[in-house]
Amino acid sequence: MNQDVIHPITTEVLQRLAHTPDSRMRELMTGLVRHLHAFACETRLTDAEWLEAIQFLTAVGQKCSDQRQEFILLSDVLGLSMVVTDMNHPTAEGCTESTVFGPFHVEGAPRFKAGDDIALGASGEPCWVQGRVLGQDGEAIPHASVDVWQADAEGFYDVQRADLQHLQARGVLETDAQGRFSFRSIVPEAYPVPTDGPVGGLLAATKRHPWRPAHLHFMISAPGYRKLITHVFRRGGEYLDSDVVFGVRDSLIGDWVHQAPGNAPDGSRFETPWWLLEFDFVLNVER
Amino acid sequence: MNQDVIHPITTEVLQRLAHTPDSRMRELMTGLVRHLHAFACETRLTDAEWLEAIQFLTAVGQKCSDQRQEFILLSDVLGLSMVVTDMNHPTAEGCTESTVFGPFHVEGAPRFKAGDDIALGASGEPCWVQGRVLGQDGEAIPHASVDVWQADAEGFYDVQRADLQHLQARGVLETDAQGRFSFRSIVPEAYPVPTDGPVGGLLAATKRHPWRPAHLHFMISAPGYRKLITHVFRRGGEYLDSDVVFGVRDSLIGDWVHQAPGNAPDGSRFETPWWLLEFDFVLNVER
Numbered sequence: 001m002n003q004d005v006i007h008p009i010t011t012e013v014l015q016r017l018a019h020t021p022d023s024r025m026r027e028l029m030t031g032l033v034r035h036l037h038a039f040a041c042e043t044r045l046t047d048a049e050w051l052e053a054i055q056f057l058t059a060v061g062q063k064c065s066d067q068r069q070e071f072i073l074l075s076d077v078l079g080l081s082m083v084v085t086d087m088n089h090p091t092a093e094g095c096t097e098s099t100v101f102g103p104f105h106v107e108g109a110p111r112f113k114a115g116d117d118i119a120l121g122a123s124g125e126p127c128w129v130q131g132r133v134l135g136q137d138g139e140a141i142p143h144a145s146v147d148v149w150q151a152d153a154e155g156f157y158d159v160q161r162a163d164l165q166h167l168q169a170r171g172v173l174e175t176d177a178q179g180r181f182s183f184r185s186i187v188p189e190a191y192p193v194p195t196d197g198p199v200g201g202l203l204a205a206t207k208r209h210p211w212r213p214a215h216l217h218f219m220i221s222a223p224g225y226r227k228l229i230t231h232v233f234r235r236g237g238e239y240l241d242s243d244v245v246f247g248v249r250d251s252l253i254g255d256w257v258h259q260a261p262g263n264a265p266d267g268s269r270f271e272t273p274w275w276l277l278e279f280d281f282v283l284n285v286e287r
Numbered sequence: 288m289n290q291d292v293i294h295p296i297t298t299e300v301l302q303r304l305a306h307t308p309d310s311r312m313r314e315l316m317t318g319l320v321r322h323l324h325a326f327a328c329e330t331r332l333t334d335a336e337w338l339e340a341i342q343f344l345t346a347v348g349q350k351c352s353d354q355r356q357e358f359i360l361l362s363d364v365l366g367l368s369m370v371v372t373d374m375n376h377p378t379a380e381g382c383t384e385s386t387v388f389g390p391f392h393v394e395g396a397p398r399f400k401a402g403d404d405i406a407l408g409a410s411g412e413p414c415w416v417q418g419r420v421l422g423q424d425g426e427a428i429p430h431a432s433v434d435v436w437q438a439d440a441e442g443f444y445d446v447q448r449a450d451l452q453h454l455q456a457r458g459v460l461e462t463d464a465q466g467r468f469s470f471r472s473i474v475p476e477a478y479p480v481p482t483d484g485p486v487g488g489l490l491a492a493t494k495r496h497p498w499r500p501a502h503l504h505f506m507i508s509a510p511g512y513r514k515l516i517t518h519v520f521r522r523g524g525e526y527l528d529s530d531v532v533f534g535v536r537d538s539l540i541g542d543w544v545h546q547a548p549g550n551a552p553d554g555s556r557f558e559t560p561w562w563l564l565e566f567d568f569v570l571n572v573e574r
Contacts, residue, residue, distance in 0.1 A: 009373060009533055013366035016529070020493040029493060031330045035322040037370050043318045050371045054358045061348005061358075071341045071348075079300035083324050084337045086296060206307040206316060242303070246296055 010037040056198055063197040067159065069103045073199045076100060076245040077208075089229070092284040094136050099231050099247040102217060104157040105149055112171045115266045117184035122169035124153035124186025127256060127275035128264050132179040133220055134282050140179030141283060144222035147172045148183070150215070155191025175222075182265065187256055187275050188214040190238050193245070203244070213239040213248060218281065225283035232279050254279045297324040343485055350484040354446065356390045360486045363387060363532040364495075376516070379571040381423050386518050386534040389504060391444040392436055399458045402553045404471035409456035411440035411473025414543060414562035415551050419466045420507055421569050427466030428570060431509035434459045435470070437502070442478025462509075469552065474543055474562050475501040477525050480532070490531070500526040500535060505568065512570035519566050541566045 013033050020026035039045070045053075063070040075081045081100045089098035112118055119126075133144040149170035151157050158168040173181045192210040195203065203210050214234040221227040231247060232254040233240060240248055256275040264270055300320050307313035326332070332340075350357040362368045368387045376385035399405055406413075420431040436457035438444050445455040460468045479497040482490065490497050501521040508514040518534060519541040520527060527535055543562040551557055 007370050007373070009366045009370045012533055016495060016533075017493055019495070022492070025492055028330055028332075028336065031326050033365055035326040036365060036367055039318050039322040040367060040370050041374060043315055044374060045315075045371055047371060047375050049315065050362070050368070054356070054362065057344065058348050058351045058356070058358050061345050061351065064345045064348065069341070069345070071345050075337070075341065078320055078323060079296050080323055080327060081337075083294050083296045083327050084332055084334060086294070087328065087331060088334050205309070205312055206304055208303060208306070246299055246303075 005041070006034075007037055007041055010034065013037070056202075059198040067162075068194070068197075070197050070199055072103050073193060073197075074202070076102075077193070077199055077203060079246045082246045085229075089226075092136065095282045095284045096228055096230055097249045097251050098229055099249060099252060100245055101219075101229050102245075104151075104159060105147070105217065105219065106159060106167065106170060109147065109149065109167055109170045109172055112173050112183060114173065114176065114180070114182045115184065115264070115268060116171075116173075118148065118169060118171040119184065119186045120166065120168045122152040122158070122186055124169075124189070125275060126184065126270060126272065127187045127277060128182065128184055128270075129216070129277045129279070130180065130182035130265060131277075131279040131281065133175045133181065133222065134179055134280060135225065136282060136284060140175075140177070141222045141225065142175055142177045142179055144175040144179065144181075144220055144225075144283075145172055146175060146181045147219040147221075148185075149217045150185065150188045151191050152186060153189050155189060184264070185216075188216055188234060190214045208244065209239070209242065210244050211239045211242075212245060213237045213243055215247075216277075220281050220283065222283060224286055226286055228281060228283055230281070232277065292328070293321075294324055294328055297321065300324070343489070346485040354449075355481070355484070357484050357486055359390050360480060360484075361489070363389075364480070364486055364490060366533045369533045372516075376513075379423065381569055382571045383515055383517055383568045384536045384538050385516055386536060386539060387532055388506075388516050389532075391438075391446060392434070392504065392506065393446060393454065393457060396434065396436065396454055396457045396459055399460050399470060401460065401463065401467070401469045402471065402551070402555060403458070403460075405435065405456060405458040406471065406473045407453065407455045409439040409445070409473055411456075411476070412562060413471065413557060413559065414474045414564060415469065415471055415557075416503070416564045416566070417467065417469035417552060418564075418566040418568065420462045420468065420509065421466055421567060422512065423569060423571060427462075427464070428509045428512065429462055429464045429466055431462040431466065431468075431507055431512075431570075432459060433462060433468045434506040434508075435472075436504045437472065437475045438478050439473060440476050442476060471551070472503075475503055475521060477501045495531065496526070496529065497531050498526045498529075499532060500524050500530055502534075503564075507568050507570065509570060511573055513573055515568060515570055517568070519564065 017029050060070045091097045133141045175181050195210045214237040215231040235253045256277045304316050347357045378384045420428045462468050482497045501524040502518040506516050522540045543564045546561050
């Protein structure tokens with residue numbers, strides 16, 4: 001690669017963009033054109049390859065719908081989403097690391113009380129999740145909003161099930177005076193991202209599997225602290241070292257510990273074997 | 288910009304792509320990921336800007352239809368199409384330069400004889416176009432296929448007019464034993480690319496006009512020679528120095544010369560004022 005050779009057309013395009021009124025827009029467009037042209041020149045992109053790229057991007061756009069965001073999926077599998085997440089949410093000393101948001105969050109999910117079962121019928125082995133939301137100095141953060149969502153045992157989120165009339169395996173909790181939260185749900189399992197679209201074709205052509213390791217999504221916010229968007233991954237599960245969207249961080253791997261039937265931490269009963277996850281989150285202060 | 292700083296995620300993605308079976312696919316994906324990630328890192332792309340880009344690309348894909356290719360238009364206005372054209376079709380000594388193909392060519396356009404009127408009712412001032420198709424040593428190329436297409440006086444190609452039942456202002460001619468071709472048509476006029484889609488929004492946000500200077504499209508092919516895809520632009524017309532798709536080359540500007548009513552070069556009549564364009568094309572030999 002030689003970044004120093006600028007194609008004459010590139011120079012012409014950059015001159016044309018110099019009149020962009022918004023300086024940030026100008027900066028972004030300048031960077032985009034430089035990299036786009038350099039990519040084409042360095043790889044000596046052929047007419048046929050250019051057309052194939054046009055057709056691929058068109059197919060990605062046409063696959064998008066209210067239920068499906070194929071361009072986010074493309075960004076995810078190319079690692080771009082994780083780069084953007086990492087750059088914009090650097091981890092302060094002692095704080096919980098961020099990872100990708102993903103396309104399956106729902107605004108206004110149902111609110112639950114501590115110990116409630118958020119699964120609402122979603123398939124999977126029962127589990128109890130509890131932890132604390134803390135500040136950097138170990139201070140408890142009360143009244144933090146803990147928004148959690150996850151796939152079921154078959155690897156589907158509720159919003160992917162067209163026949164489902166209600167939300168499942170997602171909800172919003174609030175921490176108590178000691179910063180604690182808890183809920184019942186199901187154990188997450190590994191699942192493949194959708195492969196019936198053009199991104200699935202790209203994964204196949206690059207000989208990559210489409211799997212994400214088992215995880216719970218968390219979005220945690222509290223006044224005075226920076227919002228945290230992250231996952232807790234399941235230790236011992238498959239694909240931890242090859243997450244298709246590059247989202248795994250060692251510090252985010254948690255232990256689901258198998259339990260015999262008996263009492264949950266709040267004294268309620270599990271009549272069948274269940275799993276216990278304990279995981280604390282540390283938020284950074286708002287700057 | 289600093290190309291030397293590679294984000295750890297970039298390294299991870301490149302490692303994952305290393306197993307791509309097809310070596311050219313691997314080369315292209317590697318270059319793409321490097322530039323895509325470097326663009327995000329250098330510009331410090333924010334979450335909100337990333338999402339805006341996702342939404343923009345989605346809208347571009349959704350605007351595409353059988354009649355409209357918004358991704359080609361995006362490539363055109365970013366100068367990418369012209370870079371790819373230039374790189375893949377270098378101009379040999381004495382040969383005619385290439386320029387962008389554009390989205391309005393039609394396979395299997397009607398065939399015409401020398402001197403026929405290809406306008407078939409398209410609006411515009413009448414003109415006569417003639418020239419020769421030659422080899423690099425000045426040799427006439429007989430039986431060359433001369434495929435020509437153009438917009439009408441209102442700036443529309445026939446395929447953009449949903450109400451039109453037949454093709455207009457396009458056709459395929461064949462050179463005679465002396466390499467000559469000729470046809471009647473209409474004088475081309477400047478026209479704007481479609482601005483009712485997301486690319487129109489991008490042009491507005493970067494304060495660029497959407498106009499292409501007046502031109503005729505030519506695709507010329509003959510056995511033993513490289514296919515030539517080019518335009519002839521109209522000297523004296525507007526936007527020659529600011530073509531929205533960066534397609535103008537000085538050598539491709541031709542003179543439409545105004546004529547009083549009278550005889551066309553073949554002895555047929557023009558009852559009203561008309562324009563004469565004479566333009567020769569020089570093809571490169573097939574390598």
